[in-house]
Each structure stands twice: as structure tokens, then as C-alpha cells.
Amino acid sequence: MTIREAVRLYPKAIAWSILFSTAIAMEGFDLVLISSLFAFPPFTKKYGTIGKSGKYQIPAPWQAALSNGARIGEITGLLLNGILAERFGFKKTMVGTLAFLTALIFIPFFSQNLQTLLAADILMGIPWGVFQTLTCSYAAEVCPVVLRPYLTTYVNMMWGVGQLIASGVLRAMLSRTDQWAYRIPFALQWMWSVPLMVAISFAPESPWWLVRRGRVDEARTALKRLSMTSQDEMDNTISMMRHTDEVEKEISAGTSYWDCFKGVNLRRTEITSIVWIIQAASGASLMGYAAYFFQQAGLPTSISFDFSMSLYSVAIIGVAISWFAMNHLGRRTLYVGGLCAMVSAMLAVGFASIPTTKGSPFAIGSLLLVFTLCYDITVGTVAYSIVTEMPSSRLRTKTIVIGRALYNVQGIINGVITPYMLNPDSWNWKGKAGFFWAGTGLCCLVWAYFRLPEPKGRTYAEMDVLFEQKISARKFKIAVVDPFLLREDIDGKVELQEVEKK
Numbered sequence: 001m002t003i004r005e006a007v008r009l010y011p012k013a014i015a016w017s018i019l020f021s022t023a024i025a026m027e028g029f030d031l032v033l034i035s036s037l038f039a040f041p042p043f044t045k046k047y048g049t050i051g052k053s054g055k056y057q058i059p060a061p062w063q064a065a066l067s068n069g070a071r072i073g074e075i076t077g078l079l080l081n082g083i084l085a086e087r088f089g090f091k092k093t094m095v096g097t098l099a100f101l102t103a104l105i106f107i108p109f110f111s112q113n114l115q116t117l118l119a120a121d122i123l124m125g126i127p128w129g130v131f132q133t134l135t136c137s138y139a140a141e142v143c144p145v146v147l148r149p150y151l152t153t154y155v156n157m158m159w160g161v162g163q164l165i166a167s168g169v170l171r172a173m174l175s176r177t178d179q180w181a182y183r184i185p186f187a188l189q190w191m192w193s194v195p196l197m198v199a200i201s202f203a204p205e206s207p208w209w210l211v212r213r214g215r216v217d218e219a220r221t222a223l224k225r226l227s228m229t230s231q232d233e234m235d236n237t238i239s240m241m242r243h244t245d246e247v248e249k250e251i252s253a254g255t256s257y258w259d260c261f262k263g264v265n266l267r268r269t270e271i272t273s274i275v276w277i278i279q280a281a282s283g284a285s286l287m288g289y290a291a292y293f294f295q296q297a298g299l300p301t302s303i304s305f306d307f308s309m310s311l312y313s314v315a316i317i318g319v320a321i322s323w324f325a326m327n328h329l330g331r332r333t334l335y336v337g338g339l340c341a342m343v344s345a346m347l348a349v350g351f352a353s354i355p356t357t358k359g360s361p362f363a364i365g366s367l368l369l370v371f372t373l374c375y376d377i378t379v380g381t382v383a384y385s386i387v388t389e390m391p392s393s394r395l396r397t398k399t400i401v402i403g404r405a406l407y408n409v410q411g412i413i414n415g416v417i418t419p420y421m422l423n424p425d426s427w428n429w430k431g432k433a434g435f436f437w438a439g440t441g442l443c444c445l446v447w448a449y450f451r452l453p454e455p456k457g458r459t460y461a462e463m464d465v466l467f468e469q470k471i472s473a474r475k476f477k478i479a480v481v482d483p484f485l486l487r488e489d490i491d492g493k494v495e496l497q498e499v500e501k502k
Contacts, residue, residue, distance in 0.1 A: 003327075006146045013226040016203050017139040017151045019196070020094065024135050024155050026101070026192045027128040028162025032290075032312075033185055034066050034121065036170050038419075039292040039304060042181035047114050051425045060423040062114050067415030069118045071408045073125020074132060078408070081130040082257065082401035086212075089205050090138045097127035098197035105193070108186045129408070133400040140388035140396065141208040142226050145459055149326045149385040156381045157319040164312035167291065171305040208393060211241040212255075244393055244461045260399050264467045265392060271451065272390045272403040275335075275383050277410050278444040282339065282379060283346045283437030285414035287311060287372055289422060294368075296422045297353070297430050298361035307365045311372050318376025330456040330477070331382050331389075332448075338378020339445040345371035346438035353431025364431040389455040392464060453477075 007014065037043040037058075044056040051057035058066075077097070084093045104127075107120035139151040169188060173181040204226055210219035216238060223234050260269045286293055290311050294304035325334055345367055352363040391399035420426040421433040429436075453476035455463060465481045 001144055001146050003146055006144050009229050010144060010147065010227050012228070013142045014147065014151065016226065017142055018154060019199055019203065020090075020138045021135045021151070021155045021158050023094070023098065023131045023158075023192070023196055025158040025162035025165070026189060027131060028159035029166045029192070030124065030128070030162075030189065031070060032163040032166040033170070034070070035289045036167060036291040036305070036308065037182060038063055038289070039295045039301060040170055040173075040182065041301065042173075042177055042179070046179065046182070047117075057423070057425060058114075060419045060426045063419035063423065064416045065118055066114070066121060067419065068412045069121030070125040070128065071412045071415060073122040074129035075125075075405045075408045077126035077129020078133060078401045078405045079129075080126070081133055082398040084130070085134055085137070085397050086209075086255065089209055090134060090141075091200060091203050091205050093130060094134055094138075094203075095197055095201050097130040098193050098200070101127040102190065102193040102197065105186070105189045109183060129404070132404050133397065136384055136388050137397050137400055138206055141206040142204075145457065148389065149331070149382075149456075150323050152388045153319060153322060153326075153381045153384045155384050156376065157316055160312055160315035160319060160376065164309060164316065167305060167308045167312055170291070171302075171309060174302060174305065207238070208241055211238070211245055212394060216242070240459075240461070244459075244464070247461060247464055249394070255394050255398070257398050257402070260391075260395050260402055264470075265395060265399070268390050268392065268395075268467055269399050269402055271453070272387045272399050273406045274447060275386050275390075275452065276403040276407040278339070278448065279379055279383050280407055280410040280414055282342055282375075282441040282444050283371065283434070284375060284380065285411075285418045286368060286433065286437065287315070287375070289418055290368070293422055294361070294365055296424060296428075297364050299365065307369075311369055314369050314373050315376040315380070318373050319381045322377045322381040325377060326382060326385065326456070330454050331386050332452050332454040332473075332477070334378045334382050335386070335452060336445065336448050338374055338382070339441060339448055341374040342371055342379065343438050343441040343445060345374060346434040346441060349431050349434030350438065351434075353434065360431075367434075386452075386455065389458070389460075389463065390453075393460050450474075 001009075041056070044058055047062075048056040048058045081093065084096075088096075101124060104120065104124045107123065108117055111117045111120060135155050136152055139155065140148060143151045165188075166185065169185045173184065204222040205218070207219040207222045207226070210216070210222060219241070220234060220238055223237060227234065227237075229237070259265060290308035291304045294307045295301060299307065322334070329337075349364055349367045349371070352360060352367055387400055387403055388396065418433075421429040421436070451473050453466075453471075453473040455476070458466070458476075462481050466476055466479055469479075469481070471479045
């Protein structure tokens with residue numbers, strides 16, 4: 001199926017997937033909102049103390065706590081999603097968590113101290129954790145193979161949209177000096193949750209989830225709401241889903257978290273987890289603290305927010321470029337090449353921070369824009385496609401949950417060390433933090449070269465066979481496999497031919 005045919009036959013699936021993915025903009029909005037408030041004068045005057053520089057600062061320990069509060073809640077939400085989504089379905093879980101989040105927004109809106117803000121961050125992190133994986137899983141299960149990389153990576157674009165809006169709102173509020181300068185941005189979170197909750201209540205359930213629950217007739221009805229294919233094609237699709245589910249039962253029965261670490265699924269969990277950890281371990285934390293980073297690098301507050309808005313705009317453009325690049329280059333090539341470019345950009349940021357000239361802060365800001373473009377064309381976007389393609393269908397939600405939870409653990413580490421790197425009253429590294437992230441990025445590059453396979457164009461059944469046969473990462477692209485032979489010889493005796501590309 002070509003992309004044009006897929007768009008013609010699955011317009012409703014595309015629309016519902018986009019609607020689900022829009023929820024992730026709420027996470028991007030609030031995470032950037034919190035970190036950007038550290039550079040926001042009305043907020044620092046209300047909640048901060050006068051630092052060594054004579055300006056109001058949120059102390060580094062509280063910066064770390066506020067940054068990590070949401071991560072702690074997200075880990076809880078991720079683990080709950082692995083249970084709730086498989087038990088109640090994608091739609092009910094999404095609507096329930098949106099309703100929960102709508103009620104929680106009142107806490108930061110009326111907060112009077114940092115302790116209340118921290119409690120709000122932790123509690124609101126729970127529904128955000130659900131959104132992080134449920135949106136990806138839903139996109140992967142309602143669209144055909146050819147649309148999979150676009151709809152799963154659209155999640156990253158929504159994250160960029162949320163970050164851009166948060167930065168733009170704060171930039172617009174710089175002229176205010178009262179409490180509404182930071183209360184209005186908190187209140188704007190309601191503009192997402194209520195409309196999404198109403199709209200998603202009419203969405204069709206994932207046919208894959210219904211097949212896994214043995215509700216085949218309901219799966220056929222859901223597929224009718226998602227596609228415009230003929231009845232015969234729908235029956236074939238349902239048969240393919242049932243076949244894939246049976247194959248996975250025979251390879252590795254079970255749908256618990258523990259099953260993600262058994263047998264062939266251990267490798268799939270490793271890839272899913274580390275692909276997501278690399279997103280946070282390769283320097284992306286500087287993007288989350290963009291306004292504060294630029295301010296500490298020496299730029300005026302207004303220009304710092306202008307640069308941060310440019311950065312998040314570049315991130316959205318990067319996702320769009322990635323869609324074209326994935327179609328021609330594949331996931332592995334983009335991911336490995338992107339890490340090379342990102343390591344080089346971080347080294348350049350570090351070297352640019354050594355001279356103390358007036359142009360140094362602008363050079364650092366420009367280089368971080370280059371890093372952001374490379375990140376969102378490659379690692380930042382491609383990861384969302386890879387993590388939905390690597391797990392087995394029966395363990396997809398739970399495997400993605402484990403990977404995202406470990407991503408959040410890395411995010412907590414970043415949330416502790418990054419404020420100390422940038423805070424002038426602590427380590428005060430400023431742009432020299434680029435050297436640190438270049439080192440971690442190099443370690444990530446080595447792993448990706450040897451362990452990351454190429455899933456481009458593979459059906460879920462083909463992926464099952466490739467992993468069962470222990471095909472090496474660098475041979476995934478050229479291995480020839482027939483997934484329908486697996487039922488005849490499930491013990492791994494099926495002969496696979498590896499062919500050289502002509």
C-alpha cells in the first residue's frame with residue numbers, strides 16, 4: 001500500500017490518531033512552563049530568594065524538585081497505564097485520565113508556595129504518564145504499516161507545539177508584573193483537557209485490543225469506523241490480527257510486565273527502553289531549560305524567550321522533515337546519523353562557551369538551535385516510531401511503559417543535575433555543559449550502532465519472526481522472512497535467507 005492509498009482508505013484512523021496525540025501537547029506545555037518560569041521575573045519574585053547575583057532566583061534544590069515532581073508522577077502513571085489500558089481499553093483510560101487532570105489543574109492555579117506547586121506537579125504527572133505511552137500505542141494499532149512512522153511520530157510534533165505555546169504565552173506575559181502573569185499560563189491548561197475529553201469519548205476502540213480480548217465482532221465494527229476498505233479487506237485485516245496474536249501466544253505466552261523480560265522479549269524491551277533513554281541522555285535537557293539556559297549564558301530575558309520560541313519552532317519543523325527522511329533513509333540510519341550530528345553540536349556549544357566575548361551567548365544560542373533541528377529530525381522523532389514497532393503486539397503497551405518509565409528515570413537525573421549545571425549560585429557551567437552531554441551522546445552512539453535494528457516496512461508478524469530467529473541488528477534490513485511459516489515450526493527451525501542488496 002502506498003502512502004496515498006493509505007490516506008485515502010484510512011482518513012478516519014488518521015483523524016482519531018491525531019486527536020489522541022494532541023493530549024501530549026499538555027505535557028510539553030506544562031514541563032516547559034515550569035522550567036521557563038525559573039527565568040520569569042514575576043514568578044521568581046513571588047517564589048524565589050535573592051541570590052549572589054543580586055537577582056531573585058529559585059534555589060537549585062527547588063528547581064530540581066519542581067522539574068522532577070512531574071517525572072515521579074509520570075512513572076506512576078506509566079505503570080498504571082500498562083494495567084488500565086489492557087483491562088479497560090484505550091478510550092476509557094484516556095477519557096478517565098483527562099477528567100482527572102481537569103480537576104487537578106485547580107491546584108497550581110491557586111497555589112501560594114513552592115510546596116503546593118510540587119504536589120501539583122507530582123499529581124498532574126500521573127495522567128501525563130498515561131498520555132506518554134497510550135497515544136503512541138493507539139497510533140500504532142489503528143493505522144496501516146505505511147502510515148505507522150508518521151502517526152506515531154506526530155506525538156513528538158505535539159510535544160513541540162505544547163512547548164512553543166508555553167514559551168510564547170510567557171513571552172507575552174513579560175509585560176505584566178502581577179500574579180496573573182503566571183496564573184494565566186496555568187489556567188490555559190484547561191483549553192486542552194475539556195475539549196479532548198469530550199471528543200475522545202466518541203472515538204473507536206483499538207481493533208488490536210479488541211482482538212486480544214477475544215471480541216472479534218467488536219473489532220470488526222471498530223475497523224469499519226477507522227477505514228474505508230471493502231468488507232473482504234476488513235475480514236483479511238481481522239484475520240491477520242488474529243494470526244499475529246496467535247503467533248505471539250505460541251512464541252511467548254503471557255501479557256504481564258514480567259513477560260517483557262522473558263526469552264526473546266528481553267531484547268525487544270532493551271531496544272525500546274534504551275532508544276527512549278537516549279532521547280533524555282543525549283543533551284535534550286538543555287532544550288527544556290532553554291529560556292533559563294539562554295538567560296544564564298548572558299542573553300537578556302526578552303531575547304532568551306525569543307530564542308526559546310525559535311528553538312521550539314525549529315523542533316516542529318524538524319518533525320516534518322523527519323517524515324520525509326524516514327521514508328527514504330529508514331529509522332536506523334536516521335537515528336545513528338542524528339546522534340553523530342548531535343554529539344558534534346554539543347561539542348561546539350562547549351567550545352563556544354570558552355571565550356567571554358559579547359557574541360559568545362548568541363553563538364551558543366544558534367548552536368543549540370542547530371542541535372534542536374538535528375534532534376527533532378532524528379532521535380527526538382524517530383524514537384516514537386521505533387518504540388511502537390519493537391515490542392510484540394501482546395506486550396506493546398507494557399513494553400512501551402517500561403521504556404518510558406526508564407526515560408523518566410533519566411529525566412529525573414537530568415532534572416537534578418541540569419539546574420545545578422546552569423544555576424549561577426551552584427556549578428555555573430553555563431555553555432560548558434555541552435561537553436558533558438557530548439560525552440553521554442557518544443556512549444549512546446556506540447550502543448545504537450551495534451544494537452538498533454531497522455524496522456522500516458516490516459509488519460508486526462515479520463518482526464516477531466526476526467526477533468525469534470535472533471537476527472542481528474545490522475541484518476534486519478536484508479533478512480527475508482515468511483511469517484506464515486512460523487506456525488508450522490515454532491521452535492525456531494524455520495530457515496531464513498539473508499540476501500545482499502543489489
